[in-house]
Amino acid sequence: MKVITVDALEWPDDAEPMPSAPEKTLERLSLYRRLLVTIVSDGRRHVHSHDLASLSGFTAAQVRRDLMVVGYTGNPARGYSAEGLVEAIGTFLDGPEPEAAALVGVGNLGRAILAYFLGRRPGARLVAAFDIDPAKVGRVIQGCRCYSIEEVERRVHDHGIRVGLIAVPANAAAGVADRLARAGVRGLLNFAPVPLRAPAGVYLEQMDMTTWLEKVACFARNEAIGKDGNQ
Amino acid sequence: MKVITVDALEWPDDAEPMPSAPEKTLERLSLYRRLLVTIVSDGRRHVHSHDLASLSGFTAAQVRRDLMVVGYTGNPARGYSAEGLVEAIGTFLDGPEPEAAALVGVGNLGRAILAYFLGRRPGARLVAAFDIDPAKVGRVIQGCRCYSIEEVERRVHDHGIRVGLIAVPANAAAGVADRLARAGVRGLLNFAPVPLRAPAGVYLEQMDMTTWLEKVACFARNEAIGKDGNQ
């Protein structure tokens, strides 16, 4: 539905209590937060939009726009409180508490993913991993307990998992996506090299490395310009 | 620079012999190609835009627009020749021959990346891997020979490598990006969990898993709608 008056401009009608924003904005917010965390741990108390801009590679205007959607308001003299912003972005992105997530497929890629998130504490915690290989079941791999895929429904329910990462071979991916969706997962990150059709009501993000590689190769070939790479 | 007449609309002025297109289009083309390859190997000779649409999850109009930029023209009765399209997209994306690419960092993630591309033949071939760990140097890992990072300049030059994949720890990433750029690489795919500033003239793609996870988590929390996930 269209928005009519200037002041109702904020969210499209259906009066959700909690926020939502353009995908791109969400992505940038996620990055700002991480930059801010390091700023805070460096002992700085305040940041200006152009600080975040130069750290992130976006423009200052863009940064301010993005911060508008989280509703955190700075101060012309001092800028934004770094800590305050981290918290504001946190409640915006994560809500009251970070989501629980599960990884399916503990092969090469799966282990790399676990290692990647080990020690980081993003807006989601990897609380369980699943695999069919009995040799992996029961072990703790990169700090994450591995269960049999057969337990997926029960554990998704018990842990309140709403996010699933798929890192299984191509031919198994669609089945896993379905099974996760049926178990109650609402968001999927697919690392398998096949395009998945998102089950109804679940948000699907495709991690398509082949596409990215080909895109970069294409730009590399044609006098690369774009994104940050100026000129 | 602006484009003036209707018929000059094709490419912005500076008369490059070879193509260029919006990033998003490139991404979709890459996917179409892979879908087409499986269509061809299933023995089908022709496809319609809506076939590609339903396989890829985009709209038929979108597919046709994208194919416009590669300049391949179909036929109202039969649609597009599947083989012809694969080839047309191939020459558009890859040019005369696929780019040579190098991976830096053969840890968990690096190995997973090698495994991922092993056997696939996308628009770039992984022809060399580099690491500082002497234990890895000289070995062949997932079908790819591993060299000392010290050889990077020489090998990049010798193999004509123009694409680099960075899979080193966060603190080493910026240095590696610089070194690759200085050695002549024109496109970078960064898997390290830090935002890199692209060296002048090189195209940089950030593989930011944390961002993606947080985005998916955010949508999962908020009655997920978006992308494909209908309703």
Add this chain to the structure above:
DNA sequence: GCCTGTGAAGCTATTCACAGCT
């Protein structure tokens, strides 16, 4: 003076809709 917050303008991307072909 330099910063934030934000309407308004400018771009880019997607979708519509239809002429032309078979």
Add this chain to the structure above:
DNA sequence: AGCTGTGAATAGCTTCACAGGC
């Protein structure tokens, strides 16, 4: 009847530019 190719319309995103505050 159903498809492609494509101008025109729409929607979405980013940048500009400036009012208002310290």
